[in-house]
Amino acid sequence: MDLTLGDVQLELQGRARAFTRKVLQPLEAEFERSGGRLPAAAKARIREASVAAGLVGGSFPRDVGGQGWTMLEQVLVHEQLGQSTGGLWSFIPGAYNALIHCSPEQRARYLDPSLTGERFGSYAVTEPGAGSDARALAATAVRDAATGDYVLNGEKWFVTGPPDETDFMIFHCLVVDGSKRLPTLFLVDYETPGVTMAHDPDYMHTFADRHPQFVLSDVRVPESAVLGDVGQADELTNEWFVEERIHIGARCTGAMERLLTLAVEWAGERVQFGQRLLDFQGVSFPLADSAADAAAARLLTREAAWLADTGADPKVVHAKASIAKLFASEAAFRCADRVVQVFGGRGYMREYPAERFFRELRVDRIWEGTSEIQRLIIARALEKRGVDRVVG
Ligand SMILES: Cc1cc2nc3c(=O)[nH]c(=O)nc-3n(C[C@H](O)[C@H](O)[C@H](O)COP(=O)(O)OP(=O)(O)OC[C@H]3O[C@@H](n4cnc5c(N)ncnc54)[C@H](O)[C@@H]3O)c2cc1C
Incomplete structure (x- = not known):
């Protein structure tokens, strides 16, 4: 490597x-x-x-x-x-990487304006009854034989995007074809009749994105709204998960670096009991543990990226991305907790980055597959791909 x-x-x-x-x-x-x-x-x-x-x-x-x-x-x-x-x-x-599969017409309508900032998209997979278990997805698309249109129905939760900017979603649903259920992505404008934002809850973090809930009720879209091929959604969504898990690993690593920088600066200046905080091992050791966490997270994430770049077996990259996301997100939360402690009362104030990181990093253990789901992926890979390829 x-x-x-x-x-x-x-x-x-x-x-x-x-x-x-x-x-x-x-x-x-x-x-x-x-x-x-x-x-x-x-x-x-x-x-x-x-x-x-x-x-x-x-x-x-x-x-x-x-x-x-x-x-x-x-x-x-x-x-x-x-x-x-x-x-x-x-x-x-x-733009979400699935948009690389746009047709020329879709590209002009969705990808090009996304890359200039005129449009923003969201990716709607999760449903009230289907979170970790994507096999339980209930949203459907039924072809209208008379017009060739698809009629979409379903409820999607946590549909993430900046609130005033986001104006279309990638809708993950099942095309009903006789007894078959074919996972398929559709590009759906928020302004299409039948698309309703049902609820826009507040969350633990204060974030650029909101995560509202949408109901799609008899939403009619042309066949040209299919992104990729009918039946290809699981593959495309999985490509997104792998890329985003690596990105999460990287952002968590960055968060740890900033947290540590701030903590070392503060503990190096703050004096209590006649000594700098940094001279108390009760303060410096948690920072040392955090440095080890940050360095390991950086290596795991860069290794997963390097494997992806060098054409490694996608299944091994999948497992490595899960390892990076699992470790980095859990390590970053530990690190934020320690740094809040090092800042004392100031660490509990929202104007200090440590407090904000402490709330914001929590979701990295939940979205794009929870920590438990990453463990499932890694555990399965240990058996299927071999221990040497997963940890080697
Ligand atoms: C802020 C935020 C933004 C999000 N953005 C998006 C988005 O843009 N698009 C989108 O589609 N989704 C999004 N999500 C949804 C997110 O991906 C899901 O919340 C996540 O996958 C977990 O699903 P769930 O919430 O239904 O929990 P559940 O699947 O109900 O799980 C609940 C708990 O049970 C555990 N669990 C479940 N199954 C197992 C198992 N087999 N073994 C062990 N433990 C298990 C889970 O790990 C979790 O701890 C977002 C979520 C949040 C909080």
Whole structure:
């Protein structure tokens, strides 16, 4: 395994670092105070600065308007974005990787405007009765033989995206074909008749994204709304899970780096009982444990990315992405907890990043497959792929 960073990668890492520090971090406190609302001008500033920094559509090839980054390069960028709170990176134009399967017409309507920030999409898989167990999905698409349209029905929860910007969803459902149920993705505009946002709950974190619940009731879409092929949804959604689990590993690693930087700075200056906090082992040892966690998370995540880039068996990459996500998300939460403690009462104040990270990192153990589901994937891979390939 060669994880050496070349000049191009170091330059990209530096650009993402500068963007995070100069554009995202200065907005964090105001964003938190406002309960998760940014003025339009601030959102526009994030969009424009991300375009200027060449950080838009990283995973997409250059010929469709992306940056053509390798997975390792995506990781380098997400390690930096994860050093901001509030999920403010969500305002950077981009698209779910499934949109690479757009037809030319879909590309003009969904992918191109997503990469310029004119449109934002969400990815609707989870339902009230189907979370970890995607086999229980109940949403359906039934072909109308007379018109060729599909009629969609279903209820989707946690449909994530920036609230004022998101205007279409990738709807994961089952095409009913006689006795067959074919998992299929559809591109559905929020303004289509029959699409209703039923509830928009508040969550633990104060985030750029909201996670509302949608009901689709007899929503009629043309056959051209199918993304990819009928029956291909599980494969495309799985591609998304693997990529996003690696991104989560990277952002959790970045969060740990920022938490540690702040903690070391604070504990190096704060004096109690005539000594710097950092000179008490009760303070410095938890930070040492966090440094070990952060370094391990970084390696696991970069290793998963390197395997993806070098054409390793996708099933092994799948397992490695789960290992990275599982370890990094649990380690980041431990690290945030320790750093809140090191900051004492200040660590409990929302104006301090440690408090915000403590709330925000919790969801990384839940979304894109809970920690328990990552363990299931890893445990199955141990048997099916072999211990040597999973841990080697
Ligand atoms: C903020 C937020 C944003 C989200 N965004 C999206 C989104 O954009 N699109 C989308 O489709 N979904 C999204 N989700 C949904 C998320 O992926 C699910 O919440 C997650 O997959 C868990 O499903 P569930 O909530 O139904 O929990 P359940 O599946 O009901 O699980 C409940 C508990 O049981 C455990 N459990 C379940 N099965 C097993 C098992 N076999 N072995 C051991 N333990 C098990 C789980 O790990 C969990 O601890 C989001 C969730 C949140 C909180």
